[in-house]
Amino acid sequence: MGQRHEHTRDLSGGITADLARDVAQTVQALSTPSRVRILACLVKSPCTVGELAGEVEMEQSAVSHQLRILRHLGFVVGERHGRWVHYRLHDEHIATLLEEAVYHVEHVRVGIVDPAPRASAS
Amino acid sequence: MGQRHEHTRDLSGGITADLARDVAQTVQALSTPSRVRILACLVKSPCTVGELAGEVEMEQSAVSHQLRILRHLGFVVGERHGRWVHYRLHDEHIATLLEEAVYHVEHVRVGIVDPAPRASAS
DNA sequence: CCAATCCATGAATACATGTTCATGCTAGCA
DNA sequence: TGCTAGCATGAACATGTATTCATGGATTGG
Numbered sequence: 001m002g003q004r005h006e007h008t009r010d011l012s013g014g015i016t017a018d019l020a021r022d023v024a025q026t027v028q029a030l031s032t033p034s035r036v037r038i039l040a041c042l043v044k045s046p047c048t049v050g051e052l053a054g055e056v057e058m059e060q061s062a063v064s065h066q067l068r069i070l071r072h073l074g075f076v077v078g079e080r081h082g083r084w085v086h087y088r089l090h091d092e093h094i095a096t097l098l099e100e101a102v103y104h105v106e107h108v109r110v111g112i113v114d115p116a117p118r119a120s121a122s
Numbered sequence: 123m124g125q126r127h128e129h130t131r132d133l134s135g136g137i138t139a140d141l142a143r144d145v146a147q148t149v150q151a152l153s154t155p156s157r158v159r160i161l162a163c164l165v166k167s168p169c170t171v172g173e174l175a176g177e178v179e180m181e182q183s184a185v186s187h188q189l190r191i192l193r194h195l196g197f198v199v200g201e202r203h204g205r206w207v208h209y210r211l212h213d214e215h216i217a218t219l220l221e222e223a224v225y226h227v228e229h230v231r232v233g234i235v236d237p238a239p240r241a242s243a244s
Numbered sequence: 245c246c247a248a249t250c251c252a253t254g255a256a257t258a259c260a261t262g263t264t265c266a267t268g269c270t271a272g273c274a
Numbered sequence: 275t276g277c278t279a280g281c282a283t284g285a286a287c288a289t290g291t292a293t294t295c296a297t298g299g300a301t302t303g304g
Contacts, residue, residue, distance in 0.1 A: 008221035036142040078239040099130035117200040
């Protein structure tokens with residue numbers, strides 16, 4: 001345990017336009033508060049749609065719509081158990097991605113406005 | 123050398139709605155192909171607006187607009203040198219965040235559609 | 245100074261998207 | 275077999291946003 005992953009990809013060679021498109025599309029799964037909350041819930045444990053709706057304070061319909069998006073992006077999978085559908089993260093890498101994103105937000109406090117450059121340097 | 127960072131944040135305790143909002147807003151910087159390409163360029167080296175426009179195949183005006191967003195999110199900083207404005211990443215953590223995102227897209231191939239759950243399990 | 249270059253910005257537009265509302269489908273219970 | 279609970283889905287709507295166009299500010303070179 002305590003296994004080491006770097007989880008990074010060298011970008012010194014640049015990236016293609018196609019890869020940029022894929023990155024943007026994937027990352028977009030985390031670009032809305034509702035989906036972040038849904039995924040954060042699923043990190044803790046699998047949930048039904050109704051449970052998710054309660055935890056993230058959204059209507060059931062809205063949750064279903066967002067779950068559909070997350071399914072299409074390969075972030076979550078749903079499995080039917082009787083009348084309920086249990087949703088869970090597709091794999092542990094999804095949890096890692098979210099954990100990394102949260103880490104960056106908490107530690108590298110971004111979001112501070114930076115004015116347009118006016119003064120000359122050098 | 124070879125220093126170890128985990129770069130993750132334990133989510134077993136859940137996250138607040140405010141944190142989810144911040145995560146979504148921050149991650150949104152990487153949720154568009156144009157901004158991903160701009161940031162990927164800046165990972166390699168600082169660039170002027172005109173250089174960025176050439177590399178990412180966008181008009182100068184569009185690049186300026188996106189740079190403004192990235193500035194406000196604390197992702198990049200611009201410094202005036204004569205007639206040019208040199209843009210660079212705010213710090214190396216931004217590069218790490220992008221590198222991690224690209225890593226996930228390349229290794230954990232998401233984006234495969236998953237049908238709505240129909241069959242019953244158990 | 246004047247012109248040219250580099251960049252920022254506001255308005256306008258086209259487009260994507262998140263939510264709600266209404267409805268339909270599936271599975272279990274009486 | 276109705277009937278209800280849990281969930282999915284389509285339409286409508288409001289909102290956000292990325293780009294283009296036009297323009298203005300800043301700076302240097304002539």
